[in-house]
Amino acid sequence: MKKHILIFIFLSAIINAQLGLAEQKNDSLLLKWQNKNLPDTARFESLSKFINDVWLYNDPDSTKHYTDMLFNAAAKAGNRNYQAQALLLEGTSRVVWSDDELGIIPLRKAMQIALEDSIFGVGSRIANSLGVALQNLGKWEEAIIAYEQGVEFGNKSKDKRVVGSALINIGSIRSDQGNDKEAIQLYQQGYKLFEEAGFQKGKVRVLLSIGIVYESQNEFERARDYYRRSLKVAEEIADQKGISGALTNIGSAFVLETEYDSAMFYLNKGLKFSEEVNDEFWVATTLRTIGEVQSANKDFKGAIDNFSKSLKLFQSMGDQPGEASLNVFLSEAYREIGDNSKALEFSIRAFNIAAEVGAAYEQRDALLTQFRVYQKLGNSEKALGKYLKYIELRDSLLGESNQREVIRQEYKTDYEKQAAIDSLQFEAEKAIQTKELQREKAVKNGLVAGFILVAIFAGVFFIQRNRITKEKEKNEELLLNILPAEVAEELKNKGSAEAVNIDQVTVLFTDFKGFTAMSEMLSPKELVQDLNKCFSEFDYICERYGIEKIKTIGDAYMAAGGLPSPDVNHAQNVVSAALDMAHIVENGKASKIEKGLPYFEIRIGIHSGPVVAGIVGVKKFQYDIWGDTVNTASRMESSGEIGKVNISETTYNCVKDLEIFKFENRGMIKAKGKGELMMYFASKA
Numbered sequence: 001m002k003k004h005i006l007i008f009i010f011l012s013a014i015i016n017a018q019l020g021l022a023e024q025k026n027d028s029l030l031l032k033w034q035n036k037n038l039p040d041t042a043r044f045e046s047l048s049k050f051i052n053d054v055w056l057y058n059d060p061d062s063t064k065h066y067t068d069m070l071f072n073a074a075a076k077a078g079n080r081n082y083q084a085q086a087l088l089l090e091g092t093s094r095v096v097w098s099d100d101e102l103g104i105i106p107l108r109k110a111m112q113i114a115l116e117d118s119i120f121g122v123g124s125r126i127a128n129s130l131g132v133a134l135q136n137l138g139k140w141e142e143a144i145i146a147y148e149q150g151v152e153f154g155n156k157s158k159d160k161r162v163v164g165s166a167l168i169n170i171g172s173i174r175s176d177q178g179n180d181k182e183a184i185q186l187y188q189q190g191y192k193l194f195e196e197a198g199f200q201k202g203k204v205r206v207l208l209s210i211g212i213v214y215e216s217q218n219e220f221e222r223a224r225d226y227y228r229r230s231l232k233v234a235e236e237i238a239d240q241k242g243i244s245g246a247l248t249n250i251g252s253a254f255v256l257e258t259e260y261d262s263a264m265f266y267l268n269k270g271l272k273f274s275e276e277v278n279d280e281f282w283v284a285t286t287l288r289t290i291g292e293v294q295s296a297n298k299d300f301k302g303a304i305d306n307f308s309k310s311l312k313l314f315q316s317m318g319d320q321p322g323e324a325s326l327n328v329f330l331s332e333a334y335r336e337i338g339d340n341s342k343a344l345e346f347s348i349r350a351f352n353i354a355a356e357v358g359a360a361y362e363q364r365d366a367l368l369t370q371f372r373v374y375q376k377l378g379n380s381e382k383a384l385g386k387y388l389k390y391i392e393l394r395d396s397l398l399g400e401s402n403q404r405e406v407i408r409q410e411y412k413t414d415y416e417k418q419a420a421i422d423s424l425q426f427e428a429e430k431a432i433q434t435k436e437l438q439r440e441k442a443v444k445n446g447l448v449a450g451f452i453l454v455a456i457f458a459g460v461f462f463i464q465r466n467r468i469t470k471e472k473e474k475n476e477e478l479l480l481n482i483l484p485a486e487v488a489e490e491l492k493n494k495g496s497a498e499a500v501n502i503d504q505v506t507v508l509f510t511d512f513k514g515f516t517a518m519s520e521m522l523s524p525k526e527l528v529q530d531l532n533k534c535f536s537e538f539d540y541i542c543e544r545y546g547i548e549k550i551k552t553i554g555d556a557y558m559a560a561g562g563l564p565s566p567d568v569n570h571a572q573n574v575v576s577a578a579l580d581m582a583h584i585v586e587n588g589k590a591s592k593i594e595k596g597l598p599y600f601e602i603r604i605g606i607h608s609g610p611v612v613a614g615i616v617g618v619k620k621f622q623y624d625i626w627g628d629t630v631n632t633a634s635r636m637e638s639s640g641e642i643g644k645v646n647i648s649e650t651t652y653n654c655v656k657d658l659e660i661f662k663f664e665n666r667g668m669i670k671a672k673g674k675g676e677l678m679m680y681f682a683s684k685a
Contacts (some may be wrong), residue, residue, distance in 0.1 A: 029053065044074055044082040051089050056096065063093040084113040084122045092129045098318030100133040101590070107133060111146075114153070124153035124162040131169055138320065138357030140173045161202065164193035168206060176321070178360055180213050187213070204234045204242035211249060220253045227253065244273035244282045252289045260293050267293070284313035288326060291333075300333045307333060324354040324362040331369045335376070344373045348544050364393045505562035506574040506608040506651060507625070507633035508547075510538070510581060512555045513601040513642055521598045531555060534585065534600065541580045545573040550625060560625060563613050571608050571654035575661060575682050578604045578645045586643060605636025606682075607648040635671040639679060649678040660685055 032038060032046035047070050055063040071086035087110035094103030107130040114123030127150030134143035147166040154163035171186030187210050194202035211226030227250045234242030247270030254263035267290050274282035291306035307329045314322035327350030335343035347369040354362035367390035374383035518527060538557055542549045547561035547570075559577070562570030585602040592599035609629035632648060640646030646666075647655075655661055664681040671677050 040073075040077045040079060041082075044070060044077075044079065044085075047073075048082065048085050048089065056089065056093050060093045060097045060099070064090055067093070080113050080117045081119055081122060084110045084117075084119055084126065087113070088122065088126050088129060091126075091133070095129060095133045095136065098136075098316075100136045100318065103133045104130065104137075111149075120153045120157040121159065124150045124157055124159055124166075126150075127153055128162060128166050128169070131166065135169065135173060136318065136320075140177070140358060144170055144173060160193040160197040161199050164190040164197070164199070164202060164206075167193070168202075168209065172209065175209075175213055175216075176359060180217060184210060184213055200233055200237045201239055201242065204230050204237075204239055204246070207233065208242070208245055208249060211253075215249070215253050215256065218256070220257050224250055224253045240273055240277040241279050241282065244270045244277065244279060244286070246270075247273060248282060248286045248289060251286075252292075255289060255292055255296070258296065260296060263293055264290070280313050280317055281319070284310045284317070284319075284322065287313070288322075288329065291329060295329070295333055295336070298336075300336045304330060304333045304337075320353050320357045321359045321362065324350050324357070324359050324366075327353065328362055328365045328369065331366070331373075335369060335373055340373050340377055343369060345544070347373065360393065360396075364390060367393060500564075500613055501610065502563050502566070502613055503610050504566070504570065504608065505560050505611050505613075505625070505629065506571045506606060506654070507560045507611070507630055508558065508574050508578055508604065508606050509634050509637040510557040510578075510602055510604045511637055513603065514599065518598045518600065530600070534588065537584045538581055541577045541584070544580075545577040547573050547577055548623075550623065560611070563611070563625070564623075571606075571651050572658060572660075574606055575645065575647065575651070575655055578606055579682065579684055582643060582645055601642045603637050603640040603642060604645045605633055605638065605640050605647075606645065606651050607633035607636050608651040608654055632671075632674065632677075635674050635677070636679065639669050639671045639677075641681075645682045647680050647682050649680070652678075652680045652682075655682070 029046045029050040033043050033050060035043065047066065051063060051066045051070065055066060067086045067090040070089070071083055074080075074082035074086060087106040091103040091105070091107035091110065094100070094106075107126060110126045111123070111130060113119065114126055127146050131143045131146035131150060134140075134146055147170045150166035151163050154160075154166060167186045168190035171183040171190065174180075174186065175183035187206050191203060191206040191210075194200075194206060207226050207230035211223040211230065214220075214226065215223035227246050231243060231246035231250070233239075234246055247266050251263045251266030251270060254260070254266065267286055271283065271286040271290070274286055287306045287310040291303040291310065294300070294303035294306065307326055311323065311326040311330065314326055327346045331343045331346035331350060334340075334346060347366045351363055351366035351370070354360075354366060367386050371383050371386040371390055374380075374386060518530070522530070535552060535557060538559075539549055542559050545561070546567065547559050548563055550558040550560055552558070559574070560570075561567060561574040561577075567573070582602060582604060585600055589599040589601060607629055609627070609632070611625040611627040611629050613623070613625045636646050636648055647663075652663060656663065661682055662685045664683075666679040666681060668676040669679045
């Protein structure tokens with residue numbers, strides 16, 4: 001759960017090391033910049049330090065103002081080095097403030113200058129900051145490429161701090177990927193470089209990170225040894241953040257050993273240090289670990305309170321792996337108090353976030369929670385599916401030698417069990433055979449032949465019955481993929497399913513913009529793959545919110561909440577699902593733009609009201625809905641705007657009091673065939 005820790009605690013250390021900051025008065029730096037009698041390089045250096053000391057960690061907008069000033073002055077003087085430094089500061093500021101996507105833009109520009117002009121010193125620092133931004137976004141392989149460029153530049157400029165930082169951040173990615181052996185090797189290389197460079201803060205962080213790896217391997221004593229070494233160095237240099245981190249991790253190691261009194265001593269001490277220096281990351285981490293202790297002591301309400309506080313902090317920092325882990329903890333706490341709905345909600349959210357950033361351990365734990373919840377709800381089919389995925393992921397995280405040993409032991413156990421069964425069967429068959437031989441003397445050959453014939457027919461009968469049973473199960477599974485469970489059950493029992501009037505449902509329509517253009521640019525196979533990927537995500541969102549997918553029509557998608565069974569939260573669930581769908585498409589668009597590929601955009605429309613629902617078709621069944629509500633929902637979509645969720649006044653009245661949404665009143669909008677209708681754009685609060 002803590003494998004992602006390094007990148008955030010190290011960012012500050014990297015930046016400070018990069019710029020070689022000294023303790024100088026800010027007004028003195030600004031005066032030097034303003035003194036036009038000084039050489040340009042002295043002025044540029046003073047402004048660079050002023051930006052870093054005063055604004056970088058305090059105000060991204062002011063940082064942008066001064067970095068623009070530095071960039072323009074350097075450009076006018078033809079000084080490419082300080083142009084690159086200005087872009088580095090601007091990008092780093094965005095990364096510090098968790099706006100990694102925006103930070104990547106100036107960092108890439110800075111990297112281009114560094115590569116073109118062979119500016120190794122600044123280039124190594126740019127590469128590391130770019131790597132941090134990419135790593136924060138879960139783009140691990142791209143981040144590794146950036147860090148490796150940092151190592152190359154750092155070696156050329158003989159900057160051991162930067163090389164060490166790059167190696168350690170690669171190590172943190174390898175640790176997140178479950179490759180602990182390589183992670184420790186990289187950490188140790190980084191530690192050696194920091195020691196040679198006299199970089200004590202760096203040593204604090206590396207020792208902490210090595211301890212985290214050993215803790216993940218359940219080598220708690222060894223982990224605590226590294227944490228204490230980290231604490232000692234931090235105390236020697238009065239590094240408050242390092243002290244709070246070491247204390248928290250010593251406490252967490254005691255948690256895993258169930259020594260809760262010792263754990264709470266260190267955790268409370270660490271929390272105090274973190275709050276004193278206003279370190280959000282370590283406050284969030286410590287609150288999470290205190291929540292773990294409370295969960296272990298069955299104080300689930302207290303745990304939920306601390307987990308929720310921690311989650312908000314991780315979200316505000318843009319720490320997705322941390323957010324994923326907190327969602328796992330919250331799902332387990334809610335499961336323990338019997339709130340299966342929330343447990344499922346948080347575990348699904350945890351899995352999605354973890355999958356997005358490639359956090360394998362969080363995916364594994366989220367799947368285990370989902371298995372337990374579905375098992376508790378009596379949904380054996382889904383429980384089994386989640387458990388099999390959990391086992392697959394769990395086993396993939398085992399080391400290769402451990403995995404072979406597990407397989408060997410399982411094979412050995414299975415073999416021994418089967419050998420015992422075979423032995424018993426052999427003895428039984430032997431006894432039967434002896435009796436049969438005795439009876440054969442008294443039984444006519446024709447009677448024996450009759451028995452053999454009966455046995456043959458019986459064998460054929462059982463084989464055929466098994467085939468029929470399997471086909472029946474397969475057909476039922478296919479039926480449930482096409483129809484809602486209640487409708488499928490009625491169809492099986494009665495041979496038909498009656499159409500019904502449903503008073504209150506909420507209907508959703510989506511439509512893609514750019515689909516026709518994409519069809520001209522992509523092969524049919526690529527187009528279908530893109531569409532299938534998007535619709536599969538939509539299906540998963542519908543499942544999460546308990547709404548029914550009705551059908552797809554080309555590139556349009558239709559779903560509804562509140563059917564076939566009534567649901568008082570139908571409007572809330574559908575609006576929430578629509579916002580998630582819009583977010584999925586927006587993320588896909590950003591990714592495609594970055595790769596220079598064609599992309600989809602989406603409009604979504606929602607309306608609430610009565611419908612008629614039933615089955616159409618004789619050989620190919622389809623569950624469908626009809627009525628003016630469906631037509632109005634379709635008009636909400638066509639009257640909307642790209643990237644927006646457009647809802648009717650009826651739907652708005654259903655959800656307007658919910659704090660999780662906010663709304664933009666569009667006024668009366670003309671809709672084809674409907675005249676003017678009141679419409680609203682919905683978004684997350």
